[in-house]
Every structure is written in C-alpha cells, then in structure tokens.
Amino acid sequence: MKDQAYHIPVMLQECITGLSINPKGIYVDLTFGGGGHSKEILKHLDGGHLYGFDQDEDAEANIPDSENFTFVSANFRDLKRYLRLHGVKQVDGILADLGISSHQIDEPTRGFSTRFDGDLDMRMSDAMTLTARDVLNTYEEAKLHKLFGIYGEIKNAKTLAQAVVAYRATEPFATIAQFKAMLNKFAPRGKEFKYFAQVFQALRIEVNDELGSLEEMLLQTVDVLKPEGRLVVMSYHSLEDRLVKNFITKGKFQGEVEKDFYGNLIRPLEPVTRKAVTASPEELLINNRSRSAKLRIAKKN
Ligand SMILES: C[S@@+](CC[C@H](N)C(=O)[O-])C[C@H]1O[C@@H](n2cnc3c(N)ncnc32)[C@H](O)[C@@H]1O
Structure with missing residues (x-):
C-alpha cells in the first residue's frame, strides 16, 4: 500500500494502451513519482527496458526492484542528454504524467498545499x-x-x-x-x-518553470522517439494541455500549422486519438485527482 499512499496513478490502463507496448522495447516514464505507471509498464516488458525520470529525490523511495528498470534523477528537460549518458539513442515510447504527486502536496514541509502552514518553498527538487x-x-x-x-x-x-x-x-x-x-x-x-x-x-x-521544461522536453521527444514510437502525455491544467495539443497537432506551440508544397501537414508527430482522453466515470468516483486529467496520445511519423 506504500505506493498508493504516495500517489494513485491516473488513467493507468488508458496510458498503457496509449503506449502500445512492445515487450522488447525501450520506454521512458518521465514522471516516475510513486512509480504506479512504471510498475505497470514493467509488467508488459519481456526483454525490454524502462528508464524512470524524476527530479524529486523523494521518488527514489519507490524504485522497483527490477533489472529492467533504471532510475534517472533528473529534470525531464534534459531527456536527450540523460538517455545518451545511458547509451540510449531512440526509444519506443515516452510517458509523462505532469505536475506534482499527492505525496508532494501532502507533505507540509514542501510548501505546495494551502491546507498546511510551512515555508513558502514549492520546489520539486532540492537542486533548484x-x-x-x-x-x-x-x-x-x-x-x-x-x-x-x-x-x-x-x-x-x-x-x-x-x-x-x-x-x-x-x-x-x-x-x-x-x-x-x-x-x-x-x-x-x-x-x-x-x-x-x-x-x-x-x-x-x-x-519549477513547468511550462519551460515541458516545451523543452516535447521538442526532444521528436529526436528520441523511433518512427511509430508513442508519446503519451497527461496534463492537469489548460496551459499545459494547450502546449501538448498544439505540439502534437501542429508541430509547434503557437500559430498555424505549416504545409509542404503538396499541401501535406508538416508535423513530426501525429495524433492517435482525435480528442483528449479523460477519466472514466468509475475512476472519477474513486480518484478526485483524475477530474482535471487530459491524456493525449501521439505517434512519431
Ligand atoms: C503526477 S506525479 C507522477 C505520478 C506517477 N505517474 C505515479 O504513478 O506515481 C509527477 C511527478 O513528476 C515529477 N516531475 C514533475 N516535473 C518534472 C520534471 N520537469 N522533471 C522531472 N520530474 C518531474 C514530480 O516530481 C512528480 O514526482
């Protein structure tokens, strides 16, 4: 139950379906947190490998005991650099479950919650x-x-x-x-x-420069994903979702989509689902956090 107390994963099944996991593939969970999504991805791997990023040192308490898993203590804005350090050039799928975990918000000393008194801190990592x-x-x-x-x-x-x-x-x-x-x-x-x-x-x-790191990370996913590789991103507020949506559908964060000489859209990713996926009525009943979640799924062209 330790993991559930740290954070209950949102749209777990929907994220796994979105990743369309190849058991021998290489995957990245950019927001490891309580490891809920990572542990489910690991169940689908047979010979593959999962890299779990988190910038919060507290997340390290949840590292699974699996030789198919490597924890990367880093900000996901350095995705490409850290994968290269681990000798990885391209991957089959990337998952990002943005924002803060329940653990971070429930920990009075972190300063994220309006429910407790404490220092006005709000850093996701001691390195900041x-x-x-x-x-x-x-x-x-x-x-x-x-x-x-x-x-x-x-x-x-x-x-x-x-x-x-x-x-x-x-x-x-x-x-x-x-x-x-x-x-x-x-x-x-x-x-x-x-x-x-x-x-x-x-x-x-x-x-936490959340929008800056999201933009930098999204741009790198294009180089990091193999052709047909999946990008699965879950966001909890409209500013993030707009960046993710624009990047997937238009290939850029603002402005109009560009077309080539033949009128084909120029965009490195392609949406897999036309609209954002939202939590089921059953999940909404048991996990309040899922209310604002929007899941977007794309594949590399
Ligand atoms: C919503 S929680 C993820 C929960 C996780 N999916 C689970 O099932 O337990 C988000 C996590 O991502 C981490 N995080 C947020 N922004 C990050 C960034 N730019 N780089 C690395 N980790 C980040 C946070 O520290 C937090 O632990």
Whole structure:
C-alpha cells in the first residue's frame, strides 16, 4: 500500500494502451513519482527496458526492484542528454504524467498545499534554488501581475501584484499562513479556497518553470522517439494541455500549422486519438485527482 499512499496513478490502463507496448522495447516514464505507471509498464516488458525520470529525490523511495528498470534523477528537460549518458539513442515510447504527486502536496514541509502552514518553498527538487518565497519577495510588480494572471488565471491579478509589493515593503514573505492571511483580503467571498489554489498554482508553475521544461522536453521527444514510437502525455491544467495539443497537432506551440508544397501537414508527430482522453466515470468516483486529467496520445511519423 506504500505506493498508493504516495500517489494513485491516473488513467493507468488508458496510458498503457496509449503506449502500445512492445515487450522488447525501450520506454521512458518521465514522471516516475510513486512509480504506479512504471510498475505497470514493467509488467508488459519481456526483454525490454524502462528508464524512470524524476527530479524529486523523494521518488527514489519507490524504485522497483527490477533489472529492467533504471532510475534517472533528473529534470525531464534534459531527456536527450540523460538517455545518451545511458547509451540510449531512440526509444519506443515516452510517458509523462505532469505536475506534482499527492505525496508532494501532502507533505507540509514542501510548501505546495494551502491546507498546511510551512515555508513558502514549492520546489520539486532540492537542486533548484528559486523558491515561492523568493518569487514573492523579489519579483517586480509587472512580472507578478503576469504570472498571477496567466498561470493562475486570477481576475484581480494586478491588484494582487500591487498588494504583494506593498506588503513586502514592511515585512518579507516567509510562511504559508502569513501569505494566506494577506490573500484572504483579495479572495472572492465563499471562493477563498479556489482563489488560494489558483495563486499557489501560479507560484508553483513559476518556481519549477513547468511550462519551460515541458516545451523543452516535447521538442526532444521528436529526436528520441523511433518512427511509430508513442508519446503519451497527461496534463492537469489548460496551459499545459494547450502546449501538448498544439505540439502534437501542429508541430509547434503557437500559430498555424505549416504545409509542404503538396499541401501535406508538416508535423513530426501525429495524433492517435482525435480528442483528449479523460477519466472514466468509475475512476472519477474513486480518484478526485483524475477530474482535471487530459491524456493525449501521439505517434512519431
Ligand atoms: C503526477 S506525479 C507522477 C505520478 C506517477 N505517474 C505515479 O504513478 O506515481 C509527477 C511527478 O513528476 C515529477 N516531475 C514533475 N516535473 C518534472 C520534471 N520537469 N522533471 C522531472 N520530474 C518531474 C514530480 O516530481 C512528480 O514526482
């Protein structure tokens, strides 16, 4: 039960189907976490190998005892470099289950949750230096405005950014309780929890450069996948899903799709499912986290 306490894997079967596993193939789980997806992939391998990436040192407690598995303690934005270090050039399938694990959110010292008091940290890895506290205490007002508005989709982002700058002039931000007490004045009545969650999401995305690392990783999957190799990505908020969707359907993160002289789409990947796959009604009942999950499946051309 240790793994289940760490994190319950979302759309496990759908991800396995999406990977279309060749038992002798080489696979990468870019977000190992509690190892739920990895352990299921391993069950389908016979002679193949799985590389599990995670930047969080805590995930190492879940490494399976299998000679077919190699843990890679790294940010997935360095996917290509680390695979090369392990002598791997191309792989049959890549899975990414983005965001944070239940373990990370349930651990008060990590600073991800609005439910506990603790340091305003929010780093997914000890190797990172920027914390949420640094963002609140040092970012210019315009930058705070942008990140609250874009990453948190907060309506009064400008007012909040001004208030953060005014507050820290008298007292620097340090703890979650202190920040929440300040936020309380700006949250719509009766919707305080949602507001806190949006602000925390914005800070988390910034601290971990989640969108930057996602873009870098997606671009590398094109080189790393074999022809017909599968890319399976699960995201939990619209900013991530938009990047994944655009990259799969248009071959780029923004703008119009490009066509060659004959009118064929120029894109390195091809969607396997037309729309994003979402969790079944049965899963929605037992795992709240699956509510916002969107799974996109592609194959390399
Ligand atoms: C949603 S959890 C994955 C849960 C996993 N699929 C399971 O079944 O237990 C996401 C994990 O990915 C890791 N992670 C997020 N962004 C990462 C990145 N850029 N590089 C490496 N690991 C990352 C987090 O530390 C976390 O452990």
